Amino acid sequence: MNNRLEPAEPREWPEPPKIHDQPETPGVHGRPEPPEPHDWPELREIRDGIPPPPGPEIVRAALMRAALDGLEVPAAPEPSPRSLLSWRTSSPHLAAAVRGLHRARALLAMEARLLNPAILLASVLIMVFSVIFILAENNRAGNLAEFMLALAAPLIAMAGVAGSCGPEHDDAFELVAVTPMSPRVIMMARMTLVFGYDLLLALLASAVLAPLNAAPAGLASLIMAWLGPMAVLAGLSLLLSVCWNPAAAMGGGLSVWALYALTATDVPVPDGLRHLWTTSPATITLAIALTLAAVIASGTGEPIRRARATHQS
Amino acid sequence: MRSLDLWSHEIRRAGPAALLAPPVLVLLIVLLVAFGTRLGSREGNTVLFLMTILETGIPLLPGIAAASLIGRDHAVELQLTLPRGYRSTMLRRLAVMVGWTALCALIASALLIVTGWWDLLPAASHGLAGQLAWLSPMLWLTALGLLVAATLRSASAAAAIISFVWLFEQMLAYLFQENQMLRLLHLFATTHGTVPGDWLPNRLTLLATASLLAAAAWPLLGNAERILGGEAA
Numbered sequence: 001m002n003n004r005l006e007p008a009e010p011r012e013w014p015e016p017p018k019i020h021d022q023p024e025t026p027g028v029h030g031r032p033e034p035p036e037p038h039d040w041p042e043l044r045e046i047r048d049g050i051p052p053p054p055g056p057e058i059v060r061a062a063l064m065r066a067a068l069d070g071l072e073v074p075a076a077p078e079p080s081p082r083s084l085l086s087w088r089t090s091s092p093h094l095a096a097a098v099r100g101l102h103r104a105r106a107l108l109a110m111e112a113r114l115l116n117p118a119i120l121l122a123s124v125l126i127m128v129f130s131v132i133f134i135l136a137e138n139n140r141a142g143n144l145a146e147f148m149l150a151l152a153a154p155l156i157a158m159a160g161v162a163g164s165c166g167p168e169h170d171d172a173f174e175l176v177a178v179t180p181m182s183p184r185v186i187m188m189a190r191m192t193l194v195f196g197y198d199l200l201l202a203l204l205a206s207a208v209l210a211p212l213n214a215a216p217a218g219l220a221s222l223i224m225a226w227l228g229p230m231a232v233l234a235g236l237s238l239l240l241s242v243c244w245n246p247a248a249a250m251g252g253g254l255s256v257w258a259l260y261a262l263t264a265t266d267v268p269v270p271d272g273l274r275h276l277w278t279t280s281p282a283t284i285t286l287a288i289a290l291t292l293a294a295v296i297a298s299g300t301g302e303p304i305r306r307a308r309a310t311h312q313s
Numbered sequence: 314m315r316s317l318d319l320w321s322h323e324i325r326r327a328g329p330a331a332l333l334a335p336p337v338l339v340l341l342i343v344l345l346v347a348f349g350t351r352l353g354s355r356e357g358n359t360v361l362f363l364m365t366i367l368e369t370g371i372p373l374l375p376g377i378a379a380a381s382l383i384g385r386d387h388a389v390e391l392q393l394t395l396p397r398g399y400r401s402t403m404l405r406r407l408a409v410m411v412g413w414t415a416l417c418a419l420i421a422s423a424l425l426i427v428t429g430w431w432d433l434l435p436a437a438s439h440g441l442a443g444q445l446a447w448l449s450p451m452l453w454l455t456a457l458g459l460l461v462a463a464t465l466r467s468a469s470a471a472a473a474i475i476s477f478v479w480l481f482e483q484m485l486a487y488l489f490q491e492n493q494m495l496r497l498l499h500l501f502a503t504t505h506g507t508v509p510g511d512w513l514p515n516r517l518t519l520l521a522t523a524s525l526l527a528a529a530a531w532p533l534l535g536n537a538e539r540i541l542g543g544e545a546a
Contacts, residue, residue, distance in 0.1 A: 122470035126477050133481075137488075151480060155473055163469025247381060250472050251330060254377070261480045 104189075107181075111189045119163045120197065123156040127201045134214050145214040146225035150277055153202040153226035154233040155257055160194040161237040162249035187242070187298045191291075195234055202226055228279030228287070233257065235290030242294045323409050327378075331410060334374050335417035338366050342421045346428050360433045363425060364504045367447050371418050372500070373479055376454030378410040380471035383462045389541045399537035411455055418447045434503065445516035450500040453519045454479065456526035463533035463540065498522065 130152040134145045165187055203223070210219035233253055240249035260277050276283060324332070342363055349359040382403055386392055392399055422444060425431040431443065454475060462471040482489070482500040489499035496502070496511055497518040507515060534540060 116467050116470070118465035118467035118470045122465065122467070122473055126473065129477075152477070155476060159469045159473035163467055246469065247328075248330070250381070250469055251377075254472065254476055257476065258373075258480075261483065 107185070107189050108193060111186070112193055114190070115193060115197075116163055119160050119194075123160060123198055123201055126152055126156055127205050131205050131208060134209060135212060143216075145209050146217070146222055149202060149205060149209075149222065149226040150229055151257070151261055152205075153198065154229040156201065157195060157198045157230045157234040158237040158253035158257065159250065160198050161191060161234050162241050162246045162253065164190050164194045165238055165241045165246070184295050184298050187238075188295065191234075191238060198230070198234075202230065224279040228283035229260075229277045231287035232276065232283050232290065235287040235294070239290050239294040239297070242298045320405070320409070323406050326406070327409055327413075331374075331378055332413065335371065335414045338370050338374075339417045339421045339424075342366055343424065346424060346430060356433065360430065361504070363430055364434055364446075367418065367421055367425075368450060368504050369479070369483065369501050371414060371421075371447055372451035372454050373475075375407075375411045375414050375451055376458045376475045376479070377472050379407055379455045379458030380462045380475045381468040382406060382459070383466050383468055383471070383540060386541060392541055393537060398535070399541060400531075400534040403534055403540070407455070407459065411451070414451065415448070418451070419444070422447065442513060442516075445513075445520075446503045449516040449519035449523070453500060453523040453526070456523040456530070459534075460526045460530040463530045466540070 130148050134148050137144055206215070206219060206222045206226075209215050210222060215222040233256065236256065237249040237253045240252050256273075256276075260273055263274065276286075345354075345359055345362055345366075349362070350356070354362070392402075395402075422431065425434075431439070434446075457478065458471060458475050461474050462468065465471055465474075479500075486499070486501065486505035489495045489502075490505065490507060496507055497515050499505070499507065499515060500519065502512060502515045
């Protein structure tokens with residue numbers, strides 16, 4: 001069916017009033033009025049070949065034509081030959097998984113721009129200083145590398161999580177809260193970036209130390225010395241950040257960390273704390289439980305614990 | 314707003330956790346003094362615990378507080394319009410924490426002097442100079458916390474660095490004791506011991522370097538717009 005409207009029949013225009021017969025009236029402040037178009041006989045001749053504009057009936061005609069013809073759906077962009085081949089030959093589940101991966105990658109890339117560079121810098125400084133110290137003092141203490149990394153890796157993970165998660169670090173949290181994206185997803189993305197960065201740093205430090213005879217028990221034993229405590233302290237920091245605030249997360253995490261640090265001195269500490277500072281099924285389970293509790297708590301309601309002017313107002 | 318109201322507001326702003334931590338440590342000292350021997354702790358161990366709390370535990374609190382000063386103000390535009398500079402506001406907040414912690418430490422050391430435990434402390438001087446056992450490391454960690462926080466503009470990063478320095482001073486005690494230069498910069502020379510005659514120079518060197526750290530933080534704190542921008546992003 002032809003979608004174009006046929007031009008309407010030319011209509012007769014009424015003759016303009018013959019103002020030449022009217023008495024001339026003075027203009028404003030005595031100046032003459034500007035000439036009207038019908039004062040020019042040339043314009044009348046030009047008008048003869050131009051059809052008149054459509055009347056108000058065009059609206060009804062357009063609506064009727066649209067209802068009868070149906071809406072024209074814009075054509076979808078043609079997929080590239082490579083994606084066409086891979087998507088059509090695979091299952092819809094796989095296609096959905098690929099789309100999910102693309103979405104996760106985009107989200108991680110966007111969240112990476114929001115990470116605080118000071119926290120990343122502090123993590124690098126602490127880890128580099130630890131490695132240098134271990135290499136310098138390795139001859140004096142046998143398990144120095146395990147002890148030092150078991151303190152440094154949990155510390156940077158705890159500080160990184162506390163410094164990156166929580167409404168206090170989102171100036172436009174109200175905007176984020178009303179977007180379709182779940183705050184849990186955003187929190188998990190940020191946690192993945194921060195924890196992944198610190199995990200990579202600790203792995204790099206272990207890989208540097210192991211070949212230099214700084215880890216007598218081997219690389220695996222060195223990694224096991226810090227992985228469990230790092231996960232537990234990061235989980236604790238995340239839970240406290242979500243349920244309370246980042247300052248409380250730093251305070252709580254530092255208290256646990258300092259208690260373990262005291263084992264380097266002559267001050268006696270509870271044996272349970274030493275058991276917590278290992279990589280075992282119990283510590284991994286504890287870390288997962290803390291993280292899950294934080295994920296569940298992060299989507300429940302408004303950010304009621306935002307920083308206030310005072311603690312009593 | 315009257316000056317008294319201003320200080321009252323800053324005390325409330327510090328929060329219960331910051332205000333309760335020093336008295337909790339003092340309470341721990343009181344419990345150790347009262348019940349340490351009855352619970353079977355040897356005299357040497359009890360002395361070590363008491364000094365650890367006084368010299369290492371109490372100074373850490375204002376250090377962390379100083380590191381956490383940045384990024385807690387949300388009404389940035391309002392702060393920038395105030396006639397009083399933001400540096401004085403931050404220093405007033407810091408003074409609340411340092412003053413309150415110092416008061417608690419004074420009470421604890423007075424208790425130790427009265428009960429006679431102070432005489433058993435390994436390297437501490439007596440009299441007024443003895444108070445430098447906790448005052449010097451406290452001011453040093455506070456100045457370092459202020460400088461790191463003003464530089465990095467991240468409370469978490471600054472607190473992590475302060476904690477790491479605190480830990481290293483504990484762990485590296487033997488290194489500090491061996492080297493003559495490092496011996497002057499050891500924060501915990503009273504607890505871990507030092508060469509006889511070096512204790513007072515160590516305390517005075519800490520005070521001098523603390524003033525240098527604070528002087529380095531001074532111009533950074535003067536840039537209110539940068540500081541009030543909150544956490545670096």
